[in-house]
Amino acid sequence: MTGIKTLADLKRKQEEVRREIDLRRRAEEPDSLVQVKVAMATCGIASGAKIVMDLFVRELPRRGIEAVVTQTGCMGYCFAEPTVEITLPGKEPIVFGYVDAHKVDEIIEHYIKQGELVDGIIPQNYNTIAEPD
Amino acid sequence: MVDLAMHMMDIVQNAIRANATRIDIGFLEESRKGTLTFTVSDNGSGMVPETVERVEDPFFTTRTTRRIGLGIPLLKMTSEQSGGSLRVVSLPGAGTVVEAVFRTDNPDCLPLGDLAGYLVLLLVANPDIHFSFSYRLDRDHFLIDTEEWVKQGFTDFSKKEMAPAVTEFIAENLKTVCRKRNSESFLC
Numbered sequence: 380m381t382g383i384k385t386l387a388d389l390k391r392k393q394e395e396v397r398r399e400i401d402l403r404r405r406a407e408e409p410d411s412l413v414q415v416k417v418a419m420a421t422c423g424i425a426s427g428a429k430i431v432m433d434l435f436v437r438e439l440p441r442r443g444i445e446a447v448v449t450q451t452g453c454m455g456y457c458f459a460e461p462t463v464e465i466t467l468p469g470k471e472p473i474v475f476g477y478v479d480a481h482k483v484d485e486i487i488e489h490y491i492k493q494g495e496l497v498d499g500i501i502p503q504n505y506n507t508i509a510e511p512d
Numbered sequence: 513m514v515d516l517a518m519h520m521m522d523i524v525q526n527a528i529r530a531n532a533t534r535i536d537i538g539f540l541e542e543s544r545k546g547t548l549t550f551t552v553s554d555n556g557s558g559m560v561p562e563t564v565e566r567v568e569d570p571f572f573t574t575r576t577t578r579r580i581g582l583g584i585p586l587l588k589m590t591s592e593q594s595g596g597s598l599r600v601v602s603l604p605g606a607g608t609v610v611e612a613v614f615r616t617d618n619p620d621c622l623p624l625g626d627l628a629g630y631l632v633l634l635l636v637a638n639p640d641i642h643f644s645f646s647y648r649l650d651r652d653h654f655l656i657d658t659e660e661w662v663k664q665g666f667t668d669f670s671k672k673e674m675a676p677a678v679t680e681f682i683a684e685n686l687k688t689v690c691r692k693r694n695s696e697s698f699l700c
Contacts, residue, residue: 383680386666392677393668400673417637419525421583424518429626432633436672448672450637452529453575 413446413491414466415439420453426460427479434483435463444491456501465490474501513586515625516550516614522583523552523610524634530556530608534642537631539624541649543694546617547596553609559602567600587612594621616699623700624690628682631656632675639670645682652692654685 383389417423417432432450439446456462459476465486466472475486476499489495513519520537527535532554540549559567566572568588573581587610588598596613614621631645635658644657661669668674693699 382684383677384684385681386661386664389669389674389677389681390664390666393666393674396668396671396673396677400671419521419633419637421513421522421581421586424521425513429518429521429630429633432637433629436633436636436675440672448636450525450528450633452525 412468413439413444414464414472415446415448416451416464416466417448418452418454418456418460418462418464419450422453422457422460423462428461430480431461431463431478431483434480435487438483438487442487442492444487446491459501462501467491467494470494474503475499476501513590513622515623516548517625517627517630519550519587519590519612519622520552520627521630521634523587526583526610527552527554527556527608528638528641530554530558532556532607532641535644537643537645539627539647541616541647541693541697541699543616543650543697546615546697548614548616548621548699550612550614551609553607555607558604558606558608560604564600564602568598584610590614590622594618614699616697619698621698627686628679631682632679635670635678636672636675647686647689649689649692652689654689656682 383392415435417428417435419428419432432448435448439448451464454462454464454474456474456476461478462474462476463478463486464472464474475482475497478486478499482499485497489497513522524535524537534555536551536553538549538551567584570580570582570585575581584600591598591612591614595615595618599611600608602608634643642659644655647654658669661667669678
């Protein structure tokens with residue numbers, strides 16, 4: 380790919396990407412949208428959430444997974460940052476803690492692709508420290 | 513926070529949480545004054561004056577998931593460490609402006625960090641928010657406006673598949689602007 384420096388370059392790239400996506404869509408079920416939320420508050424940023432989010436953004440399309448990657452605020456698990464919440468279609472969301480590059484790979488290959496649970500799940504009890512009495 | 517790009521992500525996350533639909537990010541380098549002014553302004557829910565007074569307090573947060581909020585206090589700390597300052601202006605219902613001044617003639621000025629990388633993550637994660645990003649170094653200027661992009665036919669900027677290209681676009685243009693920085697500045 381030649382260098383991208385102008386809006387015209389970006390638009391050329393856009394056409395290229397659209398063609399690729401069209402090809403892939405035809406081969407896949409469209410209702411299999413996976414949701415990935417990366418905690419991007421002060422605690423997450425400071426412990427490397429960017430690397431994790433970068434990897435999801437890059438690796439999911441490369442491995443042919445249709446997913447929505449978004450950022451979210453602090454989920455209250457600052458001790459376990461970077462944390463990621465994954466929602467598979469039709470399933471309860473699951474939060475993974477202490478995520479790094481290796482873990483991202485494991486989550487994609489085992490949890491997202493095959494539905495197998497991997498280490499590092501944070502049990503959710505839906506209570507927060509400021510829960511009113 | 514070890515660089516300004518991290519602060520940018522952090523402060524913008526606050527704006528997103530305030531339900532902003534438009535977020536303007538600005539970096540203004542003025543070599544004559546030896547300053548870099550970093551601004552994030554949003555059209556989110558805004559804050560009442562009593563809240564604005566307390567945002568610099570690390571033990572104040574509106575969140576219920578934990579009792580400590582360090583985003584603004586850390587930005588205040590890093591800007592003041594370089595001899596700069598922090599200002600928060602907000603109006604309920606209208607939005608908030610966070611402005612941090614860093615002194616670039618001070619060796620404690622934070623490096624910029626991966627602005628392009630963080631910006632692209634913001635674009636990918638928030639396709640419905642209208643972002644503008646401006647970087648000005650004296651007379652040189654680089655501006656992104658997602659609404660302007662859409663008008664000109666570039667609509668897929670928030671697609672993951674476009675992320676590498678958009679990152680390269682931003683990084684290359686920032687490099688061109690920053691090449692003009694004079695050697696006395698500690699910013700890098």
